Amino acid sequence: MTLTAQRPVATSRRALVFGGGGALAVLAALLAAVAAWHLSQGTSGVGAGDLLAVITGNGTDDARDVLLGSRLPRLAAGVAVGLALGVAGVLLQTLARNPLASPDTLGVTAGAYLAVTAAAAFGIAVPLWASGLLAFGGGLAAAGIVLGLAGGAGTSTTRLVLAGSALALAFQALTSALLILFQEETKGLFAWGSGSLSQLNLDAAMRALPLIAVALLLALLLASRLDVFMLGDDLARSLGVPLGWTRVGGILLAVTLSAISVALAGPIGFVGLCAPVLARLSARWVPAFEKHALRLPAAGLIGAILVLGADAILRAILGAAGAVSVPTGVATTILGAIVLVALARGLRGGSARAARVREAARSARRFWVTLAVLAAALVGVVLLGALAGNRWLLTGDIALWIQGAAPPPIALALGERVPRVFAAILAGAALALAGGITQSVSRNPLADPGLLGITGGGGLGAVIAVTAGFGNTAGIAVAATVGSLLVFALVYGLSWRGGLSADRLVLIGIGVSSGAVALTTFLLLRSDPWNTPAIYTWLSGTTYGRTFPQLLPVLVVLAVALPLVLGARREIDLIALDEDTPRALGVGLERSRLGLLALAAVLAAVSVTAVGVVGFVGLLAPHAARALVGARSARFLPTAALLGAVLVGVADAVGRTVIAPAQLPAGLVVALLGAPYFVWLLWRTRDA
Incomplete structure (x- = not known):
C-alpha cells in the first residue's frame, strides 16, 4: 500500500520535471530564433543569406568580418546581460520576498554605474576585470543600504521600491554631477549609462559568460534552500535552512551578476524585473517553474530573449542606422515600466500601513x-x-x-x-x-x-x-x-x-x-x-x-x-x-x-x-x-x-x-x- 502510494508521487514528480525541461527547451528554441533575427540586422549590407554562407564556409571575407567583428559581439553581449539580469532578479525577489525587487528597484545598477563613472571621472585607469569589481562594489553597497534601511526581507512592496528608487535618484544625481564636471574624462558614458550592447569584439562577452555560468551554477545549488526560504523565516529555520548564509550568498550572487552586466553593457533597465515576473507567471502553465531549480534558468533565458528582442525591435522600427544612437536599455526600460504598472494595478484593497515619522506635537x-x-x-x-x-x-x-x-x-x-x-x-x-x-x-x-x-x-x-x-x-x-x-x-x-x-x-x-x-x-x-x-x-x-x-x-x-x-x-x-x-x-x-x-x-x-x-x-x-x-x-x-x-x-x-x-x-x-x-x-x- 505504501509502495503504491509512493509511485504516483514519483511519477508526478517525473512528469513535473519533464514538463519543466520541455519548457526550457522551448525557451531555448525561441532564444535561438530571436538570435537569428538579431544577427540578420545591422548597418552594413550583409544580410541573412550572406551570414548563412559564412556559417557553411562559403561566405565572403567582408561578411565574415561583419559577423565576427560586429554582429556576434553584440549578440553575445545581449545573451550574457539577459542571462545575468534574469537570474539576479529571481534571487533578489526571493530573498526580499517581494515581487517587485530587482537590480533596478534596489538601486544595484545605479550604484554600479556610479562606481564605474567615478573611476573614469577621477582618471583611475583599470582593466576590464577591475571595472567589474568596481561595479560589484557599487552595486553591493546600494543593495545593502536599501535592504538595510527599508527593513530587510519581507518589507512592504511600496516601501522597498520607494527606498530603492529614491536612493537610485541620489546615485544618478551623483553620476550626473560627475558627467557634467568631467565631460572629457567621461565622454561616451551618458549613452552607455542607458545600456548599450555595442562591443569592440567578442573578448568582453567571452570573459563574462563563464563567470555568469559559474554564478548560475552556484545559484542552482541554493535552489532547494530558496524554495524553503519562500515559506517564511520560522518554517525555514525549523527545516534547518541557514537563513543568514542563504541571504548573504544569494545577494552576493545577485550583485555579482548585476555587476557583470553593468561592466559589459552598462545599466540595462528593468530586465531583472520583467524576466523573473514572466517566469513566475509562466508557472500557471508550467508548474515546474514554481521550483527555483527551473525558475532560475527559465528567467535567464527569458532575460536574454527580452534583451535581444528589444534590441532587434528597436532596429526594426528605427532602422539599423537610426538605432545606433539609441541604447538598448531605453527599450527595456519602457517594457519594464509597462510590467511594473501592470503588477501595481494588480494590488487590491486599501493602502498598506505606511511607515510614518512620529513627530511630537509642537506649540x-x-x-x-x-x-x-x-x-x-x-x-x-x-x-x-x-x-x-x-x-x-x-x-x-x-x-x-x-x-x-x-x-x-x-x-x-x-x-x-x-x-x-x-x-x-x-x-x-x-x-x-x-x-x-x-x-x-x-x-x-x-x-x-x-x-x-x-x-x-x-x-x-x-x-x-x-x-x-x-x-x-x-x-x-x-x-x-x-x-x-x-x-x-x-x-x-x-x-x-x-x-x-x-x-x-x-x-x-x-x-x-x-x-x-x-x-x-x-x-x-x-x-x-x-x-x-x-x-x-x-x-x-x-x-x-x-x-x-x-x-x-x-x-x-x-x-x-x-x-x-x-x-x-x-x-x-x-x-x-x-x-x-x-x-x-x-x-x-x-x-x-x-x-x-x-x-x-x-x-x-x-x-x-x-x-x-x-x-x-x-x-x-x-x-x-x-x-x-x-x-x-x-x-x-x-x-x-x-x-x-x-x-x-x-x-x-x-x-x-x-x-x-x-x-x-x-x-x-x-x-x-x-x-x-x-x-x-x-x-x-x-x-x-
Missing part, C-alpha cells in the same frame, strides 16, 4: 518662531544669491543697482543673478508644497512629485518641445506644464480600480516616471547634438538664463495654491490618517484627493518651467518641516514651502560658485545635499 509659538527664522534665512539667501558668483559683489553694489546707478559690469551681473535667485526660491517653494500635499494624500512619507511621475512628465514635455523646434521659453513652459498634467492624469487613471489605493498610486507613478525618463533619454539622444548639453543640464535642474517674466506662472500658482491648501487643511489632515475616518466625518475622500493631487501636479509643473527637473525638494522639505513644527498641515505646509525656497536658493548659489567660472546645476546640488538627509530619513522610518 504655536514654536511655529511662529520657526516661520520668522526661515523668513530671515530666505532674505539671507536672496542676498547671498545676488552677491555670489564668478565675481563676488558687495551689498553697496546692490544698493547702487536698485537706484539704477550701478556700473555696467555690476548691473549686468545683478541683472542675470537676481532673476535666477527668485526662480530658485519660487520653484523650491512650489516643489516643497507639492511634496507635502503628495505625502499627506498618499499617506507615504517617501513619496514626492518626482516619484509620482509629475516632474518626469514635465521634463519629457519640455524635451519634446525642444526637439520639435519649439524651444523658446513659452514653448518649453507650455509643453512642460501639459506634460506634467498629462502624466498625472495617466497615473491617476491607471491607479483607479473602484477606488484609489495609495500604494498602487505610488507604484504606478514610479513605473510611469521610469517610462517618461526612458522616452526623454530616447529623444535626447536622437536630437541635434548641439542641443544635447543644454537639454541635459536643464533636465538636471538649472536657473541659467531665467528672466522675471518667466517666473510669473510660478508666482501666480503659488499665490493661488497656498490659500487653497490652508483652506483645505482639515481635509488634508483627515486624509492623512486613513481611508475610513474622512468618510465617517463627511469628507468627500476621492473628490478631495483628486483635487489636492491635481493642485500638487500644477505646482510641480510650473516649477519645471522655472528651474527644470529638480528632485528631492518635495521629499526632504516636508519632513524637515514636520520635525520643526509638527504634522498639522496648517503649520507644516507653509513651513515646508519656506524650507524648499531656502534649500533650492542655497543650492543655486553653491552651484554658481563652487566650481566658478563653471557652474553645477541647482538640481544636482540639491540631490548632493539631500542624499545624506535621505539616508537618515530612511533609517528613521524603517519598519519595526
Whole structure:
C-alpha cells in the first residue's frame, strides 16, 4: 500500500520535471530564433543569406568580418546581460520576498554605474576585470543600504521600491554631477549609462559568460534552500535552512551578476524585473517553474530573449542606422515600466500601513518662531544669491543697482543673478508644497512629485518641445506644464480600480516616471547634438538664463495654491490618517484627493518651467518641516514651502560658485545635499 502510494508521487514528480525541461527547451528554441533575427540586422549590407554562407564556409571575407567583428559581439553581449539580469532578479525577489525587487528597484545598477563613472571621472585607469569589481562594489553597497534601511526581507512592496528608487535618484544625481564636471574624462558614458550592447569584439562577452555560468551554477545549488526560504523565516529555520548564509550568498550572487552586466553593457533597465515576473507567471502553465531549480534558468533565458528582442525591435522600427544612437536599455526600460504598472494595478484593497515619522506635537509659538527664522534665512539667501558668483559683489553694489546707478559690469551681473535667485526660491517653494500635499494624500512619507511621475512628465514635455523646434521659453513652459498634467492624469487613471489605493498610486507613478525618463533619454539622444548639453543640464535642474517674466506662472500658482491648501487643511489632515475616518466625518475622500493631487501636479509643473527637473525638494522639505513644527498641515505646509525656497536658493548659489567660472546645476546640488538627509530619513522610518 505504501509502495503504491509512493509511485504516483514519483511519477508526478517525473512528469513535473519533464514538463519543466520541455519548457526550457522551448525557451531555448525561441532564444535561438530571436538570435537569428538579431544577427540578420545591422548597418552594413550583409544580410541573412550572406551570414548563412559564412556559417557553411562559403561566405565572403567582408561578411565574415561583419559577423565576427560586429554582429556576434553584440549578440553575445545581449545573451550574457539577459542571462545575468534574469537570474539576479529571481534571487533578489526571493530573498526580499517581494515581487517587485530587482537590480533596478534596489538601486544595484545605479550604484554600479556610479562606481564605474567615478573611476573614469577621477582618471583611475583599470582593466576590464577591475571595472567589474568596481561595479560589484557599487552595486553591493546600494543593495545593502536599501535592504538595510527599508527593513530587510519581507518589507512592504511600496516601501522597498520607494527606498530603492529614491536612493537610485541620489546615485544618478551623483553620476550626473560627475558627467557634467568631467565631460572629457567621461565622454561616451551618458549613452552607455542607458545600456548599450555595442562591443569592440567578442573578448568582453567571452570573459563574462563563464563567470555568469559559474554564478548560475552556484545559484542552482541554493535552489532547494530558496524554495524553503519562500515559506517564511520560522518554517525555514525549523527545516534547518541557514537563513543568514542563504541571504548573504544569494545577494552576493545577485550583485555579482548585476555587476557583470553593468561592466559589459552598462545599466540595462528593468530586465531583472520583467524576466523573473514572466517566469513566475509562466508557472500557471508550467508548474515546474514554481521550483527555483527551473525558475532560475527559465528567467535567464527569458532575460536574454527580452534583451535581444528589444534590441532587434528597436532596429526594426528605427532602422539599423537610426538605432545606433539609441541604447538598448531605453527599450527595456519602457517594457519594464509597462510590467511594473501592470503588477501595481494588480494590488487590491486599501493602502498598506505606511511607515510614518512620529513627530511630537509642537506649540504655536514654536511655529511662529520657526516661520520668522526661515523668513530671515530666505532674505539671507536672496542676498547671498545676488552677491555670489564668478565675481563676488558687495551689498553697496546692490544698493547702487536698485537706484539704477550701478556700473555696467555690476548691473549686468545683478541683472542675470537676481532673476535666477527668485526662480530658485519660487520653484523650491512650489516643489516643497507639492511634496507635502503628495505625502499627506498618499499617506507615504517617501513619496514626492518626482516619484509620482509629475516632474518626469514635465521634463519629457519640455524635451519634446525642444526637439520639435519649439524651444523658446513659452514653448518649453507650455509643453512642460501639459506634460506634467498629462502624466498625472495617466497615473491617476491607471491607479483607479473602484477606488484609489495609495500604494498602487505610488507604484504606478514610479513605473510611469521610469517610462517618461526612458522616452526623454530616447529623444535626447536622437536630437541635434548641439542641443544635447543644454537639454541635459536643464533636465538636471538649472536657473541659467531665467528672466522675471518667466517666473510669473510660478508666482501666480503659488499665490493661488497656498490659500487653497490652508483652506483645505482639515481635509488634508483627515486624509492623512486613513481611508475610513474622512468618510465617517463627511469628507468627500476621492473628490478631495483628486483635487489636492491635481493642485500638487500644477505646482510641480510650473516649477519645471522655472528651474527644470529638480528632485528631492518635495521629499526632504516636508519632513524637515514636520520635525520643526509638527504634522498639522496648517503649520507644516507653509513651513515646508519656506524650507524648499531656502534649500533650492542655497543650492543655486553653491552651484554658481563652487566650481566658478563653471557652474553645477541647482538640481544636482540639491540631490548632493539631500542624499545624506535621505539616508537618515530612511533609517528613521524603517519598519519595526
